[in-house]
Amino acid sequence: MITFHNVFKRYEASGDALRNVSFHIEGSQFVFLIGHSGAGKSTLLKLVSAIEKPTRGQVIVNSHNLNKLGNRRIPEFRRGLGIIFQDHKLLHDRTVFDNVALPLIVAGTPHQEIQKRVRAALDKVSLAHKEKVYPITLSGGEQQRVGIARAVVNRPALLLADEPTGNLDPDLSDEIMDLFAEFNHHGMAVLIATHDLRHIHRLEKPVLELEKGEMVWDDDEDEDSY
Amino acid sequence: MAASVWLHNHATNLARAARSMAASPLGSLMTISVIAITLALPAGLYGALENAQKQVAGWEGKPQISLYLTTDGAAQDANPLLQQIRALPGVAEVTYISPEQGLKDFQAVSGFREALNVLDENPLPAVIKVRPGVTAENPQASRQLFEQLQTLPGVETAQMDLAWVQRLHSLLELGKRIAWVLSGLLGMAILLVIGNTIRLAILNRRDEIEIIKLIGGSDAFIRRPFLYTGLLQGLLGGILAWLLLIVAIALLAGPAQKLAELYGSGPLLGYPSIVTGVALALIGAVLGWLGSRLAVARHLRDIKPR
Numbered sequence: 001m002i003t004f005h006n007v008f009k010r011y012e013a014s015g016d017a018l019r020n021v022s023f024h025i026e027g028s029q030f031v032f033l034i035g036h037s038g039a040g041k042s043t044l045l046k047l048v049s050a051i052e053k054p055t056r057g058q059v060i061v062n063s064h065n066l067n068k069l070g071n072r073r074i075p076e077f078r079r080g081l082g083i084i085f086q087d088h089k090l091l092h093d094r095t096v097f098d099n100v101a102l103p104l105i106v107a108g109t110p111h112q113e114i115q116k117r118v119r120a121a122l123d124k125v126s127l128a129h130k131e132k133v134y135p136i137t138l139s140g141g142e143q144q145r146v147g148i149a150r151a152v153v154n155r156p157a158l159l160l161a162d163e164p165t166g167n168l169d170p171d172l173s174d175e176i177m178d179l180f181a182e183f184n185h186h187g188m189a190v191l192i193a194t195h196d197l198r199h200i201h202r203l204e205k206p207v208l209e210l211e212k213g214e215m216v217w218d219d220d221e222d223e224d225s226y
Numbered sequence: 227m228a229a230s231v232w233l234h235n236h237a238t239n240l241a242r243a244a245r246s247m248a249a250s251p252l253g254s255l256m257t258i259s260v261i262a263i264t265l266a267l268p269a270g271l272y273g274a275l276e277n278a279q280k281q282v283a284g285w286e287g288k289p290q291i292s293l294y295l296t297t298d299g300a301a302q303d304a305n306p307l308l309q310q311i312r313a314l315p316g317v318a319e320v321t322y323i324s325p326e327q328g329l330k331d332f333q334a335v336s337g338f339r340e341a342l343n344v345l346d347e348n349p350l351p352a353v354i355k356v357r358p359g360v361t362a363e364n365p366q367a368s369r370q371l372f373e374q375l376q377t378l379p380g381v382e383t384a385q386m387d388l389a390w391v392q393r394l395h396s397l398l399e400l401g402k403r404i405a406w407v408l409s410g411l412l413g414m415a416i417l418l419v420i421g422n423t424i425r426l427a428i429l430n431r432r433d434e435i436e437i438i439k440l441i442g443g444s445d446a447f448i449r450r451p452f453l454y455t456g457l458l459q460g461l462l463g464g465i466l467a468w469l470l471l472i473v474a475i476a477l478l479a480g481p482a483q484k485l486a487e488l489y490g491s492g493p494l495l496g497y498p499s500i501v502t503g504v505a506l507a508l509i510g511a512v513l514g515w516l517g518s519r520l521a522v523a524r525h526l527r528d529i530k531p532r
Binding site for chain 2: 049051077081083090091103106108111150
């Protein structure tokens, strides 16, 4: 699903964000990406979602070689991803329903299909009764669930999340993580960047660790594959 | 993408553009008014000049040719010459003014009555005024007739009161050209006005654009609401320009009518037709679309998801 091959990312202003990172995530795995803030987690996710391009090395995501992906084909590539943000990135002038429907509208899904799939996605995150309200009236946890519904409504092959529970209390963040585990159970690959090690112990999923832009390997794991 | 989905998407965008304009009525109204005034100015000028040109074309076709007869023939009978002129093709009207009649007219208008009374004999020649008919209404034909009349025996000199009409005609032609150049410049101004409006709209919706890019919205998808906003503003600006022209002409109609009566011409100003209105609306719409297209192309590139 995701392959990094000797990937470097250098920013003009701040220097190397990633140094010689290689890893491979097979099929529909659930993988945590951990590391201190500034270790390069966000940069790695940006490379995976084609927001940034690597300075050197090869990135292959969902069978797309991102080094060769032209700007015109980025939208189509992103429709195969579900991205979840720490700050939700919801549109506050549109209802919950319209927010969740956005990826489907963008992809040109027929109207009836949109109705059906948005309701199903909202149902999954237990917000079916809130479809007509505006995001601003929701709590932080609820807003994050709207963000998750929007990310999965398109049934993406890969779900990416950058600190999805960063602003939530433990109970709520457990709830969110369990949701991700459930989507993974239904065949979605999941990559979650977090610094909350509690989840890793609780869910017992494989881990990628970054330290100062480099991959740190656990001794008991196979080097190239999780 | 299925056609119905595509159509639905466009309809949604049009509705959204209309709603967003209604949400800030003052700003939208100002943009639309600027477009309207900018379109109405050259359109009004051009319309007025074209109308004037039509009137002048009417005069130009009826130049008056004055034939001054030789004075030694003053006593002789002018009738054979008149017959001859009347028989020429392209002659509509022939008026004979005898030296005596000419003297009387001159005395009446010039105020030289006393001075003229002192003269022993009438110094004025007999004059024949010729008005070319419909067949000689274009400049070449009337010039041909003029040359023909000039060579007739008994005609001392001939004069055609055409030069000033031609000068006026050239002036109007120049005016029309100025209107065209003005249209070009003001058209560019409209592009800039719309471009600026759209630029602000893009900046206002920066977050939205970023999010749509992140969830896989194509540039065409992101562009669409802005293009519709530009198109709609241009369209409404065009229609408003037409209404402004009607109001302006209504205000000028009275004095213009008086002037036209004095010159004995047709109406100097004409109300813009529905066709003009449709044309203005279309021009506005195209300029609006183009202006927003340029602005969107320019500013969308700057917005990258972080």
